[in-house]
Amino acid sequence: MEKKHLLSILVDNTPGVLSRIAGLFSGRGYNIESLSVAETLDPFVSRMIIVTKATPSGVEQIIKQLHKLINVIKVNELTGTKFVQREMALIKVKASEQKRAEILRIVDIFRCKVVDVGMEHYTIEVTGDEGKMTAILNLLKPIGIKEIAKTGIIALLRDSQ
Amino acid sequence: MKLTGAQIMMKALKEENVDTIFGFPGGAVIDIYDELEKTDIRHILVRHEQGAVHAADGYARAKACVGVCLVTSGPGATNTVTGIASAYMDSIPMVIFTGQVPTNLIGNDAFQEVDIVGITRPCTKHNYLVKRTEDLAKTIKEAFYIAGSGRPGPVLIDLPKDMINTKIAYNAPEQVELKSYKPTYKPNIRQLQKVITLIKKAKKPIIFAGGGVALSGASKEITELARKTQIPVTGSLMGLGVFPGTDPLWLGMLGMHGTYRANMCTGDCDLMLAVGVRFDDRVTGKTDTFAPHAKIVQIDIDPTSIHKNIPVEVPVVGDCKITLNEINKLIENKDFADIKTTRQPWFKQIDEWKSTNPLAYKQDNIIKPQYVIEKLYELTKGKAIITTEVGQNQMWAAQYYHFKKPGHFITSGGLGCMGFGLPAAIGAQIAQPGKLVVDIAGDGSIQMNIQEMATAVQYKLPVKIVILNNGYLGMVRQWQELFYQKRYAATNMEHAPDFVKLAEAYGAVGLRATKPDEVESVLSKGLFSNRTVIMDFVVEREESVYPMVPAGAPITEMLLV
Numbered sequence: 001m002e003k004k005h006l007l008s009i010l011v012d013n014t015p016g017v018l019s020r021i022a023g024l025f026s027g028r029g030y031n032i033e034s035l036s037v038a039e040t041l042d043p044f045v046s047r048m049i050i051v052t053k054a055t056p057s058g059v060e061q062i063i064k065q066l067h068k069l070i071n072v073i074k075v076n077e078l079t080g081t082k083f084v085q086r087e088m089a090l091i092k093v094k095a096s097e098q099k100r101a102e103i104l105r106i107v108d109i110f111r112c113k114v115v116d117v118g119m120e121h122y123t124i125e126v127t128g129d130e131g132k133m134t135a136i137l138n139l140l141k142p143i144g145i146k147e148i149a150k151t152g153i154i155a156l157l158r159d160s161q
Numbered sequence: 162m163k164l165t166g167a168q169i170m171m172k173a174l175k176e177e178n179v180d181t182i183f184g185f186p187g188g189a190v191i192d193i194y195d196e197l198e199k200t201d202i203r204h205i206l207v208r209h210e211q212g213a214v215h216a217a218d219g220y221a222r223a224k225a226c227v228g229v230c231l232v233t234s235g236p237g238a239t240n241t242v243t244g245i246a247s248a249y250m251d252s253i254p255m256v257i258f259t260g261q262v263p264t265n266l267i268g269n270d271a272f273q274e275v276d277i278v279g280i281t282r283p284c285t286k287h288n289y290l291v292k293r294t295e296d297l298a299k300t301i302k303e304a305f306y307i308a309g310s311g312r313p314g315p316v317l318i319d320l321p322k323d324m325i326n327t328k329i330a331y332n333a334p335e336q337v338e339l340k341s342y343k344p345t346y347k348p349n350i351r352q353l354q355k356v357i358t359l360i361k362k363a364k365k366p367i368i369f370a371g372g373g374v375a376l377s378g379a380s381k382e383i384t385e386l387a388r389k390t391q392i393p394v395t396g397s398l399m400g401l402g403v404f405p406g407t408d409p410l411w412l413g414m415l416g417m418h419g420t421y422r423a424n425m426c427t428g429d430c431d432l433m434l435a436v437g438v439r440f441d442d443r444v445t446g447k448t449d450t451f452a453p454h455a456k457i458v459q460i461d462i463d464p465t466s467i468h469k470n471i472p473v474e475v476p477v478v479g480d481c482k483i484t485l486n487e488i489n490k491l492i493e494n495k496d497f498a499d500i501k502t503t504r505q506p507w508f509k510q511i512d513e514w515k516s517t518n519p520l521a522y523k524q525d526n527i528i529k530p531q532y533v534i535e536k537l538y539e540l541t542k543g544k545a546i547i548t549t550e551v552g553q554n555q556m557w558a559a560q561y562y563h564f565k566k567p568g569h570f571i572t573s574g575g576l577g578c579m580g581f582g583l584p585a586a587i588g589a590q591i592a593q594p595g596k597l598v599v600d601i602a603g604d605g606s607i608q609m610n611i612q613e614m615a616t617a618v619q620y621k622l623p624v625k626i627v628i629l630n631n632g633y634l635g636m637v638r639q640w641q642e643l644f645y646q647k648r649y650a651a652t653n654m655e656h657a658p659d660f661v662k663l664a665e666a667y668g669a670v671g672l673r674a675t676k677p678d679e680v681e682s683v684l685s686k687g688l689f690s691n692r693t694v695i696m697d698f699v700v701e702r703e704e705s706v707y708p709m710v711p712a713g714a715p716i717t718e719m720l721l722v
Contacts, residue, residue, distance in 0.1 A: 060468060061465065064464045065465050067341075067464070068464075073341040074341065
């Protein structure tokens with residue numbers, strides 16, 4: 001059975017690394033559901049968080065294949081461990097006169113922020129885990145979503161203590 | 162001391178004990194060639210860059226070292242891709258240097274510019290674009306280390322022209338240190354205990370040896386293990402020669418064109434010791450019916466090879482040589498004192514398989530390709546280094562030439578790359594000047610890199626080319642005969658050149674046999690000449706390779722003669 005797996009990968013921060021990782025996934029027929037990457041405190045190292053769907057043996061291969069890349073320093077599977085995860089979305093919602101109050105109520109309930117206001121729209125910033133994202137999108141869809149931009153998931157292991 | 166990039170490169174190559182480079186010059190590497198000329202490193206000028214890579218591959222295998230190529234940017238670089246992919250599939254250690262346009266022109270669609278690092282990312286173990294001369298020496302050192310260590314493979318270094326011409330103060334690089342690349346050579350001892358227990362319990366065990374055994378130089382160790390525990394041995398195409406093909410324990414090759422007994426053994430065995438193999442689809446056939454009764458032990462230095470296609474009982478990550486040596490040490494002779502008697506039922510079964518369906522063909526009044534290989538084997542006493550092209554010629558070579566030592570069967574196994582044999586023979590001959598090197602070819606595949614005849618003649622290399630000439634792309638024709646109702650779409654190659662005249666045109670010797678009784682005399686004359694020789698054997702047009710397992714069928718369900 002295919003399941004979602006969250007991988008946290010430390011890589012050398014050198015040109016072409018993203019392409020090596022993306023190429024590994026496409027070349028071997030694995031899929032990437034989301035990907036986020038940025039420098040860590042050490043400017044020579046980047047952290048990638050990849051969400052992939054795979055069978056247990058599939059994810060074992062993915063992790064081993066990632067390890068095999070010379071520029072990959074460390075691979076952690078976060079799924080099955082204790083970790084915190086967040087993603088962020090900017091959602092541009094149609095905001096007609098009658099709907100403004102309702103939108104603001106939703107924003108309030110979900111502890112989001114309105115970051116841009118126009119005559120016809122609000123742009124809302126949402127941060128949270130996947131569940132929260134789905135919930136707010138379900139509420140906003142009937143009102144009318146004009147555009148959406150989402151980051152991939154970022155995640156960190158919780159400290160053991 | 163200030164040195165240019167090209168001079169630094171020469172120093173680095175000397176440091177790695179490089180004595181031979183296969184290459185082809187061009188605008189982007191002209192400065193490198195200018196420096197190379199001043200060193201004592203031998204350069205072999207091929208006629209096509211693909212030939213350079215295959216030659217370096219043959220050289221690396223025949224000498225057990227890292228092969229080196231040098232080509233120019235753009236088309237020079239793209240022409241290497243097939244050779245690199247072949248070396249990558251077969252885990253051959255190699256460093257390929259490609260020229261590149263000056264850094265300020267990269268990305269500009271400049272003349273003879275191509276993103277070769279991007280192109281070869283999926284078919285190299287690693288690759289580099291060196292933008293600063295300061296990084297060059299260190300990169301070369303790293304590249305050789307990566308290519309030759311762990312599971313070996315090709316590494317490519319792309320060299321922009323301005324970086325090669327820049328002069329800097331030279332500092333020799335120190336030890337290579339890579340943050341995460343640390344191959345596991347030593348096996349986990351607890352896993353080995355499990356292996357020993359399984360060996361002791363097994364009634365019907367087999368050893369399945371692959372290219373990894375050859376690469377780690379573990380031929381002696383695997384032979385010792387097999388003989389001590391009386392376990393019969395089969396091999397993948399890449400594993401031929403790691404165990405003596407004349408030993409009574411040898412089962413022949415496993416797989417699509419493996420021997421009947423080897424394939425049947427996998428269906429029946431209760432223990433399979435898989436060493437340095439990756440369970441390619443040409444070996445397993447249908448995976449869910451592969452070795453259904455066996456506990457499988459897999460020993461490999463590359464963790465990705467384990468559990469990839471076939472689930473295994475005991476995975477052992479480690480170098481084949483070190484691991485087998487440890488296993489041999491853990492085996493107590495007293496446990497195997499009566500082994501020859503206790504193995505009898507298993508040997509009896511194997512003998513039965515052997516006698517019911519041995520490798521066979523019938524030699525009548527047209528030359529059979531198998532007969533040519535058998536005669537070749539006899540006349541060379543099984544001691545020649547054999548390279549092959551790809552297709553029927555390759556399979557008959559694997560079936561009928563009984564390899565006794567590693568490094569004597571050089572073939573494009575994983576990629577199955579036609580045009581491999583001749584340049585690989587050139588590389589092997591340069592690596593082993595005293596040895597007889599024979600390329601077993603088909604009339605189709607020999608034409609894919611025939612231009613390397615000029616290279617062989619230029620360097621006075623006495624390589625021998627045995628063409629099994631059936632006027633077809635025989636392996637595809639065989640599939641068409643069996644599975645496409647004999648519709649021979651695009652496989653008829655009856656308009657081939659006259660290979661005797663072609664040999665002569667290149668300044669080589671050309672010989673031909675058209676009747677069975679001419680085979681031996683042509684071989685004797687050709688093999689013992691000190692010149693480059695093409696021997697053209699006009700063979701039965703529609704001979705097929707048997708046994709054959711149709712693609713995707715269980716490996717024990719063979720089509721037989």
